Amino acid sequence: MIIIESIKLAFSSIWANKGRSILTMLGIIIGITSVVTFLAMGEGLKSEIKKTVSDFGTNYIYIIPGNLDIGTSNESSQNQNGGILGMQNAMGNPANFISSDIFKYKDIDEIKKIEGVQYATPMSILSGVIKTGDKTITPMTMGVEPEIEKVFNGFSVSSGKFINKNDLDNKNRVIILSQMMAEKLFDSVENSLGKKIKITASDDEIEYEIIGILSKPNSNSAFSSEMETMALVPYTTVKEDFFKGEDKIFRIGAKGYDNTNTKDIAKKIEDNLLIRHSKEEFSVLTPDDMLGMLDTIMNLLTGFISAIAAISLIVGGVGIMNIMLVAVSERTREIGLRKAVGATNGTILLQFLIEAIVISLFGGLISLGLVEIAVKIIEIKTPLHPIITPYALVLAIGVCLGIGLIFGLIPAIRAARKNPIEALRYE
Amino acid sequence: MSMKIIEVENLVKTYGRKSAQFNAINGIDLTINDGEFVAIMGPSGSGKSTLMHILGCLDKPTRGNYLLEGKEVAQDTSSSTLAYIRRDKIGFVFQTFNLLPRTTALNNVILPAIYSGIKNRKNKARELLKKVGLEKRINHKPNELSGGEQQRVAIARALMNNPLIILGDEPTGNLDSKSGIEIMKLLRELNKEGKTIVVVTHDEIIAKQADRIIKMKDGKIV
Numbered sequence: 001m002i003i004i005e006s007i008k009l010a011f012s013s014i015w016a017n018k019g020r021s022i023l024t025m026l027g028i029i030i031g032i033t034s035v036v037t038f039l040a041m042g043e044g045l046k047s048e049i050k051k052t053v054s055d056f057g058t059n060y061i062y063i064i065p066g067n068l069d070i071g072t073s074n075e076s077s078q079n080q081n082g083g084i085l086g087m088q089n090a091m092g093n094p095a096n097f098i099s100s101d102i103f104k105y106k107d108i109d110e111i112k113k114i115e116g117v118q119y120a121t122p123m124s125i126l127s128g129v130i131k132t133g134d135k136t137i138t139p140m141t142m143g144v145e146p147e148i149e150k151v152f153n154g155f156s157v158s159s160g161k162f163i164n165k166n167d168l169d170n171k172n173r174v175i176i177l178s179q180m181m182a183e184k185l186f187d188s189v190e191n192s193l194g195k196k197i198k199i200t201a202s203d204d205e206i207e208y209e210i211i212g213i214l215s216k217p218n219s220n221s222a223f224s225s226e227m228e229t230m231a232l233v234p235y236t237t238v239k240e241d242f243f244k245g246e247d248k249i250f251r252i253g254a255k256g257y258d259n260t261n262t263k264d265i266a267k268k269i270e271d272n273l274l275i276r277h278s279k280e281e282f283s284v285l286t287p288d289d290m291l292g293m294l295d296t297i298m299n300l301l302t303g304f305i306s307a308i309a310a311i312s313l314i315v316g317g318v319g320i321m322n323i324m325l326v327a328v329s330e331r332t333r334e335i336g337l338r339k340a341v342g343a344t345n346g347t348i349l350l351q352f353l354i355e356a357i358v359i360s361l362f363g364g365l366i367s368l369g370l371v372e373i374a375v376k377i378i379e380i381k382t383p384l385h386p387i388i389t390p391y392a393l394v395l396a397i398g399v400c401l402g403i404g405l406i407f408g409l410i411p412a413i414r415a416a417r418k419n420p421i422e423a424l425r426y427e
Numbered sequence: 428m429s430m431k432i433i434e435v436e437n438l439v440k441t442y443g444r445k446s447a448q449f450n451a452i453n454g455i456d457l458t459i460n461d462g463e464f465v466a467i468m469g470p471s472g473s474g475k476s477t478l479m480h481i482l483g484c485l486d487k488p489t490r491g492n493y494l495l496e497g498k499e500v501a502q503d504t505s506s507s508t509l510a511y512i513r514r515d516k517i518g519f520v521f522q523t524f525n526l527l528p529r530t531t532a533l534n535n536v537i538l539p540a541i542y543s544g545i546k547n548r549k550n551k552a553r554e555l556l557k558k559v560g561l562e563k564r565i566n567h568k569p570n571e572l573s574g575g576e577q578q579r580v581a582i583a584r585a586l587m588n589n590p591l592i593i594l595g596d597e598p599t600g601n602l603d604s605k606s607g608i609e610i611m612k613l614l615r616e617l618n619k620e621g622k623t624i625v626v627v628t629h630d631e632i633i634a635k636q637a638d639r640i641i642k643m644k645d646g647k648i649v
Contacts, residue, residue, distance in 0.1 A: 005541050016529055337525045340485060341539040342514020342588070344507040420485050424525065 025363030027316025032367035040386035065100035103249035128201025143238035160212030317407035324411035336423025349416035356408020364400030438491035453646035469643035518585030522597035575606030
């Protein structure tokens with residue numbers, strides 16, 4: 001009963017001092033809004049990256065140059081951009097390829113010999129343009145072997161055929177384009193099959209025939225655009241035509257047999273590569289590693305933002321304490337009167353504590369409204385899709401409750417301890 | 428045969444620390460019976476307010492006995508017990524009315540019921556406001572009422588929990604003489620209905636409305 005009355009009373013006194021109350025809530029509002037929005041953005045980003053990572057399969061092993069271990073960045077791992085860029089790099093962002101063809105074909109052969117390894121396949125990357133008539137595209141052209149289709153999802157063709165062993169052995173000048181690239185050159189997928197295009201790279205211009213079109217990536221995540229700008233040619237052909245017969249392997253894709261543990265295989269591959277390479281030269285990644293890395297990065301960022309928000313929340317809490325101390329002193333006579341008509345110290349304490357909590361919670365609710373708006377704006381203005389998790393909501397409400405409780409306690413105790421006679425005489 | 432409501436024996440109230448102690452009340456014996464209308468008179472500093480606070484359980488005696496309805500109120504009575512006594516037994520009427528600002532007459536009258544938890548409080552508050560002649564002012568806020576009207580609201584509030592005694596601390600002190608007389612008339616009527624009323628005043632005319640006048644000086648009854 002007293003609690004309900006106190007809540008009513010809290011609202012009417014907030015309403016009576018609207019401007020003051022809003023200003024008091026500001027610290028809380030800024031803190032809660034920024035943390036919850038950031039958590040939602042992080043959650044959205046995470047789920048998109050997760051989708052992308054698992055689009056490629058769940059048990060592949062991806063071997064890349066540079067040491068991607070979080071926290072061990074050093075001079076020798078130039079390829080690491082850290083953070084999310086490092087993640088993108090691991091997924092094969094064409095912008096980040098700087099002479100990192102550290103692997104040799106011997107590495108592929110050695111990995112294949114490891115027990116449990118079913119496939120190991122090279123990936124070389126050619127920076128060049130593809131032309132037909134007056135149209136030009138700049139895809140990420142990769143030299144691959146047929147096994148890549150078995151290692152990663154997303155390399156299957158929707159029409160035509162994939163690169164086969166015959167193409168590899170005969171160094172056939174054939175190419176597979178993504179649907180988007182094909183449509184850019186020939187307007188439609190049907191038109192492009194069997195057509196000839198010219199690949200121009202390092203002063204050479206060589207004609208290739210389009211034999212297949214890649215399936216559309218199945219997620220709409222921000223990162224699937226990389227699959228959309230892909231072109232595949234036989235590894236042996238590109239080695240002969242553009243790399244002067246040299247092995248230029250930028251990435252290795254591998255996969256264990258179905259009954260093997262991906263992590264164990266990855267460990268074995270790492271040990272094997274360490275025989276010929278230094279620790280800083282390469283990273284062996286599994287989808288779990290990448291997601292784990294992602295979690296580490298996100299937790300780091302979340303922690304950082306939370307620390308900043310915590311400052312704002314403390315400032316907000318002190319604001320609440322301040323306004324409550326003012327209220328207690330302004331309402332001294334009211335406190336005296338309430339005591340005279342039968343309020344105990346406990347009920348007075350409760351009344352002012354509830355008022356502080358209501359201010360804080362009200363600020364929290366306003367914040368959640370602002371978060372909704374912020375999320376809408378982010379969705380419209382950026383490719384991100386923020387996700388507000390129940391955890392974030394519970395956290396926000398819990399933090400508000402806690403702040404009201406902690407910072408409302410001292411003013412409430414002060415109110416409860418007032419001597420009724422002196423309080424009634426207070427001017 | 429009237430029942431004793433208040434029995435005070437050799438009551439002492441001391442303020443200040445050891446070096447600068449003074450006795451605001453210095454040995455008072457007093458009995459007030461059920462249904463009496465008593466005025467306590469005296470110049471300022473005579474200890475009448477202190478006596479009033481102790482009788483109203485806003486303060487505790489330093490020494491001596493105070494029995495309210497036969498139950499002892501002493502130095503070791505807890506503050507929450509005092510609060511419950513005030514809630515259930517005492518109705519205060521103050522010189523400065525002490526109504527909650529921005530709160531209607533009705534809600535001011537309801538206030539004590541929030542702490543006692545009595546039922547049907549809105550109806551009871553309306554009845555009480557009618558009784559003090561404010562049935563047309565129920566939803567007015569204190570700043571929309573005259574001084575006399577505000578004090579009537581305060582009296583209605585004092586009656587809300589159906590107390591044993593009404594304690595008036597200079598209830599007419601802030602009113603013009605006409606409103607003052609009306610308030611005393613109202614208290615007189617309540618007394619006729621059986622309420623015990625104790626009023627502290629320094630105004631002889633007001634005091635004469637009471638059945639009995641107790642005069643105080645220097646912490647003692649004279």
